[in-house]
Amino acid sequence: MRFFQNANYPFLQWRTRAYMITAALLLLGIGSMVYHAVRGEGWLNYGVDFTGGTVVQVHFTHPVSAQQIRAATSAAGHADWEITQFGSGNDYEVRTPRFGQEAGADAQSRVAQALQTRFKPVVQGQRAGDYSIVRTEAVGPKAGAELEQRALIAILLSFAAILVYLGIRFEWRFALAAVIATVHDIVVTLGFLSLTRTEISLGTVAAVLTVVGYSMHDTIIVFDRVREDLGRPKHGRTFVDILNKAINETLPRTTLTVATVMATLLALLAFGGPVIFGFALVLVLGIGIGTFSSIFVASPVLYEIERHFPRKEKREQAVRSHSAKRPNNGNRPPNNRSPRTAEVPR
Amino acid sequence: MFQNLKVRLGLIVALTIASLALLAYRYNKTGQPITLGLDLQGGSHYAMEIDESRTVLTPAARRDAIDRALKVVRLRVDELGVSEPVVQKAGEDRIIVELAGKNTDQSRAKEVLQKSAFLEFKIVRPLSELQGILPRMETAIAAAFPAEAKPAAGAAPATGGLLQNKAGQNGQAVDSLTAAKPLESKFAGQGSGGQLLVDTAQVKAVEKYLALPQVQALLPRGAQFLWGMPSSEEQKGFASLWYVSRDAIMTGEHLQNAQAQTDQFNRPIVAFELSRRAGRRFEKETGDHLHEQMAIVLDQRVYTAPVINGAINTRGQIELGKSTMADASDLALVLRAGALPAPLHIVEERSVGPSLGEDSIRNGQIAALVGIGAVILIMIGIYHFSGLLAVVALAIYVIVSMGMLALLGATLTFPGIAGLILSVGMAVDANVLIFERIREELDHGRSVRAAVNEGFHHAMRAIVDSNVTTLITCAILFYTGTGPIRGFAVTLAVGVVASFFTAVFTTRTFMQLYLERRRAQSLSI
Numbered sequence: 001m002r003f004f005q006n007a008n009y010p011f012l013q014w015r016t017r018a019y020m021i022t023a024a025l026l027l028l029g030i031g032s033m034v035y036h037a038v039r040g041e042g043w044l045n046y047g048v049d050f051t052g053g054t055v056v057q058v059h060f061t062h063p064v065s066a067q068q069i070r071a072a073t074s075a076a077g078h079a080d081w082e083i084t085q086f087g088s089g090n091d092y093e094v095r096t097p098r099f100g101q102e103a104g105a106d107a108q109s110r111v112a113q114a115l116q117t118r119f120k121p122v123v124q125g126q127r128a129g130d131y132s133i134v135r136t137e138a139v140g141p142k143a144g145a146e147l148e149q150r151a152l153i154a155i156l157l158s159f160a161a162i163l164v165y166l167g168i169r170f171e172w173r174f175a176l177a178a179v180i181a182t183v184h185d186i187v188v189t190l191g192f193l194s195l196t197r198t199e200i201s202l203g204t205v206a207a208v209l210t211v212v213g214y215s216m217h218d219t220i221i222v223f224d225r226v227r228e229d230l231g232r233p234k235h236g237r238t239f240v241d242i243l244n245k246a247i248n249e250t251l252p253r254t255t256l257t258v259a260t261v262m263a264t265l266l267a268l269l270a271f272g273g274p275v276i277f278g279f280a281l282v283l284v285l286g287i288g289i290g291t292f293s294s295i296f297v298a299s300p301v302l303y304e305i306e307r308h309f310p311r312k313e314k315r316e317q318a319v320r321s322h323s324a325k326r327p328n329n330g331n332r333p334p335n336n337r338s339p340r341t342a343e344v345p346r
Numbered sequence: 347m348f349q350n351l352k353v354r355l356g357l358i359v360a361l362t363i364a365s366l367a368l369l370a371y372r373y374n375k376t377g378q379p380i381t382l383g384l385d386l387q388g389g390s391h392y393a394m395e396i397d398e399s400r401t402v403l404t405p406a407a408r409r410d411a412i413d414r415a416l417k418v419v420r421l422r423v424d425e426l427g428v429s430e431p432v433v434q435k436a437g438e439d440r441i442i443v444e445l446a447g448k449n450t451d452q453s454r455a456k457e458v459l460q461k462s463a464f465l466e467f468k469i470v471r472p473l474s475e476l477q478g479i480l481p482r483m484e485t486a487i488a489a490a491f492p493a494e495a496k497p498a499a500g501a502a503p504a505t506g507g508l509l510q511n512k513a514g515q516n517g518q519a520v521d522s523l524t525a526a527k528p529l530e531s532k533f534a535g536q537g538s539g540g541q542l543l544v545d546t547a548q549v550k551a552v553e554k555y556l557a558l559p560q561v562q563a564l565l566p567r568g569a570q571f572l573w574g575m576p577s578s579e580e581q582k583g584f585a586s587l588w589y590v591s592r593d594a595i596m597t598g599e600h601l602q603n604a605q606a607q608t609d610q611f612n613r614p615i616v617a618f619e620l621s622r623r624a625g626r627r628f629e630k631e632t633g634d635h636l637h638e639q640m641a642i643v644l645d646q647r648v649y650t651a652p653v654i655n656g657a658i659n660t661r662g663q664i665e666l667g668k669s670t671m672a673d674a675s676d677l678a679l680v681l682r683a684g685a686l687p688a689p690l691h692i693v694e695e696r697s698v699g700p701s702l703g704e705d706s707i708r709n710g711q712i713a714a715l716v717g718i719g720a721v722i723l724i725m726i727g728i729y730h731f732s733g734l735l736a737v738v739a740l741a742i743y744v745i746v747s748m749g750m751l752a753l754l755g756a757t758l759t760f761p762g763i764a765g766l767i768l769s770v771g772m773a774v775d776a777n778v779l780i781f782e783r784i785r786e787e788l789d790h791g792r793s794v795r796a797a798v799n800e801g802f803h804h805a806m807r808a809i810v811d812s813n814v815t816t817l818i819t820c821a822i823l824f825y826t827g828t829g830p831i832r833g834f835a836v837t838l839a840v841g842v843v844a845s846f847f848t849a850v851f852t853t854r855t856f857m858q859l860y861l862e863r864r865r866a867q868s869l870s871i
């Protein structure tokens with residue numbers, strides 16, 4: 001089965017529309033971040049991994065309402081604890097804002113004590129009992145701040161390294177366009193997370209990093225085609241034609257790979273359970289965004305760079321093609337940097 | 347050498363079998379082919395720091411304090427009896443403790459982790475003190491555990507060694523009750539330092555006996571039993587039990603410094619220093635117990651028990667005899683650990699109940715099966731026979747990457763799964779790229795072989811570039827990131843390397859084998 005065989009969509013001609021979509025997405029995301037930051041809610045909805053505090057996940061043996069749980073914790077003098085449903089109807093998260101020494105004493109047993117005003121714990125080996133504690137996360141404020149800082153440093157450093165590597169293997173303009181496209185993906189993904197107030201946990205960080213990896217990968221595949229096509233005889237083809245051709249040629253691959261990756265992710269989404277759901281959702285969205293950006297952001301950006309900073313060889317080449325009719329010793333334009341060929345194990 | 351298809355096939359088969367063997371070996375040893383992280387398995391994770399809210403430490407002092415604290419925490423965690431606990435330093439100033447398992451008592455674990463270390467010097471008492479009491483202790487134990495005393499009776503003469511003989515020499519009447527010697531039969535002999543040796547299998551039983559109130563009451567006033575720390579000097583398979591004074595002649599709070607040095611004969615020693623006031627008291631105590639042994643006890647565990655050769659004032663030294671310099675610095679660390687400059691406190695705590703971990707794993711397995719099933723259907727549906735080859739390569743990829751993770755001793759965590767998904771995506775993608783390229787070349791009217799060669803050749807560069815970029819990112823994430831991000835980086839890197847091998851090398855070998863054997867003129871792609 002084949003699809004998009006000999007596809008010939010004028011992707012670059014659609015770039016104005018693509019810019020508008022991109023701008024709208026960026027505006028929406030950044031707007032949401034600013035809006036929430038101004039309102040003092042934080043530009044992202046950081047979970048306890050970042051802000052510090054404790055989350056205790058409680059599983060009830062029978063359906064319970066949030067009000068009932070709140071009544072229990074309030075009775076124990078903790079009216080400020082946040083109670084949220086988690087996954088199916090019998091699971092709840094109890095969130096306490098502080099970690100400090102007071103909470104460091106033992107988050108889990110404090111929650112257990114509070115719940116015991118109304119409920120009975122499930123004791124091993126006994127049938128009766130209302131709840132059991134399945135997960136505790138308590139993070140000090142310092143550990144959280146450090147995590148954010150480290151994630152940021154890691155991403156910035158890897159951008160620098162990728163710029164250098166792609167600069168050597170391709171050209172600086174490809175490297176820059178790839179990094180810009182990836183920054184776009186991060187901002188749009190974070191914007192989405194801000195807009196939906198999705199809680200940012202360690203898992204979310206891993207998901208965003210995965211999206212970065214995928215998007216970079218995707219962009220490089222398209223750019224590799226561009227690089228290859230640039231090495232071929234031009235016959236009056238413009239840069240736009242080359243970009244369009246590269247995108248169209250890689251279109252079957254793009255679709256298929258997205259299909260297979262999405263297949264695994266949708267399976268995670270459907271069967272992974274509540275812990276994985278949020279994580280898988282970020283991945284599904286991020287990979288969609290990453291695919292979009294490698295076609296509609298990376299290539300147009302490459303085009304814009306090319307337009308504003310045309311390579312020197314182009315002018316020389318133009319002069320040469322006017323002045324000389326001889327086919328210039330083979331097919332390749334002389335000064336165009338010829339792509340290196342990789343070693344192929346045979 | 348890689349031109350030869352048989353060599354290539356052999357390499358693939360060998361790697362696959364090696365990976366499978368490694369996974370099977372790990373499965374037999376630990377019950378899991380790959381170590382699962384606490385978030386998947388259930389267990390508790392703690393990060394601890396030195397509490398500097400009241401004292402300010404210089405960087406050097408902080409480093410020293412962390413090393414000491416690490417020592418102390420290791421001791422404590424052993425005490426909890428959790429199998430395969432992880433205690434490690436993270437960064438400059440943090441200690442990570444991970445306790446896997448279903449029955450970790452959280453509040454107890456935290457209590458144990460946070461209490462401050464306690465160092466004591468205690469005088470070792472002569473075992474001969476016990477001779478008179480032992481028969482009565484046996485009687486008490488036999489009364490408390492009649493079931494256990496009986497079978498031990500028959501075995502006693504054969505295994506019970508040292509105290510029994512001594513008792514016989516002293517001419518004490520062997521009354522009928524000594525035949526049942528549940529306690530003494532557990533002793534395997536006397537160690538070189540005067541401690542009792544107990545077979546490690548019997549430690550639990552001895553502990554139970556000694557904890558009996560009736561037995562405790564029989565002990566001479568101010569005496570107690572303490573277990574020794576397992577060390578290199580110890581005999582393998584035996585735990586040591588020390589009989590020491592209950593009261594310490596000195597505690598760690600008076601210790602000011604301890605360092606490993608060498609004496610004039612270049613033998614390792616540990617030199618320590620006490621505060622001036624403590625020195626006077628120590629001088630008197632050590633003077634009173636000349637030529638006796640002084641047990642060095644940290645958190646109720648005897649480290650070593652050197653003989654007191656002379657009265658010690660503020661400066662003393664411990665000779666370690668035949669031990670190495672490493673032992674000396676270890677002991678110096680223990681001594682310093684007894685006087686932590688500031689308490690430890692927990693800055694991060696995560697615990698996942700086993701039921702949640704099991705749920706996650708089961709859900710993850712279903713999702714993985716459905717996902718992989720979908721990928722197989724897509725690949726075979728679109729590329730037919732070549733797709734089948736890719737699927738076989740994918741299966742090998744899964745085996746090899748798991749094998750590599752097992753080899754690295756990596757722990758599979760939740761973020762690690764993300765890394766795996768991405769690398770599976772990339773493994774499939776490499777084949778998609780190659781196959782699409784082959785189709786294009788076939789469209790251009792090339793022969794099957796030329797198309798296959800060209801397809802691999804052209805796709806290679808893109809695959810290399812994107813894989814190297816990913817590896818660069820992984821390296822940076824690994825060096826800057828903390829625990830879970832590192833896990834992500836490791837699994838992704840392993841996946842990328844394995845996928846390069848399987849998607850490029852393996853698929854190509856299969857294809858060429860097919861083309862050569864069948865003298866095929868066409869390829870189903």
